[in-house]
Amino acid sequence: MEITGKAPIGRPRGFDADDALERAMLVFWRQGYEGASLADLTAAMGITRKSMYAAFGNKEELFRKALERYTEGPASYADRALEQPSAREVATAFLAGSVRTTTRPGGPAGCLGVQGSLAAGEAGRVAQDTLIAWRDEGRARLRDRFRRAADEGDLPPDADPELLARYVMTVSTGIAVQAAGGATRSELQQVADAALRNWPPV
Template structure:
């Protein structure tokens, strides 16, 4: 009995999904969730709507994947900051990273996680909730890191880790909004340095 050749299962996508997702990140970053139309996304990704749905799901699914890629790429300074040795070094790396990420000349200004759906209407409610949860997760990571710093004596007794984390995130979010409005990286670096001057001294 002769073996029959096996037909391939499905057709190859014919495009680089990683590259397409990177391009989707830039569209969402520049235009926000509602401002990024399907035509904008598919044109930037170089694919048809059918290919987008097959590879990434609907627009909200694509947005979730794009946010994950953004977290692992342009916003990866957050994870690096959390790994610093002292609370002050964490805060410094976090704010300096925010300035660099939001003012790069080869990328959209601002932060995808901040501007992505601030002005979204009803159709963007889910995206707004996704980004609110994303920002809260970042604040929680900072809070946990500062709890550890208090326990280790790196921050003074009585320091409120949650308030400190909220303060730092508020400054970083403000930096992102200012960057999107055209404020330069040099100016925002001065803002970050000013915020760090009020940082609590190390514990005894």
């Protein structure tokens, strides 16, 4: 992480930067980039605006750091899914992780990476572009993993790794939107299970 929580020698920061970043991540997750005002962020982080700028930079930079934290924390299921031994198990773990993360008890519903800038206007363009790149990277990593599966004979010869990656990402995005709308974990796991019934047989 870029923020370590350690203040420069002789200038104690007076707050836990790691905890503050966690709180900022939750605000962006609940409210999106544009919906999260600086007042909302600093109140949740328990710091002044001046301290926020000094520790994290401007709102755009704070959002990028919050997204990094989300990737390494709640969304780390994606990395674990890619390590599964077969393409089908990768897809299964990825969608199951999406269901769990978007329906965490006591946490924000949905996905920061999907909802963070859905309603963003021009003021949120940087955040929107950041999230498009974030989702594209996720799809590319799935595609590369499915290409390897095809090379290893774990997918049929006519399987399209790019299409399969886009399919998994589309279902995952839909799960996030449905979760934000109140769908339950059980209901969304049924959706994931139904989607996997269309997985190409080896």
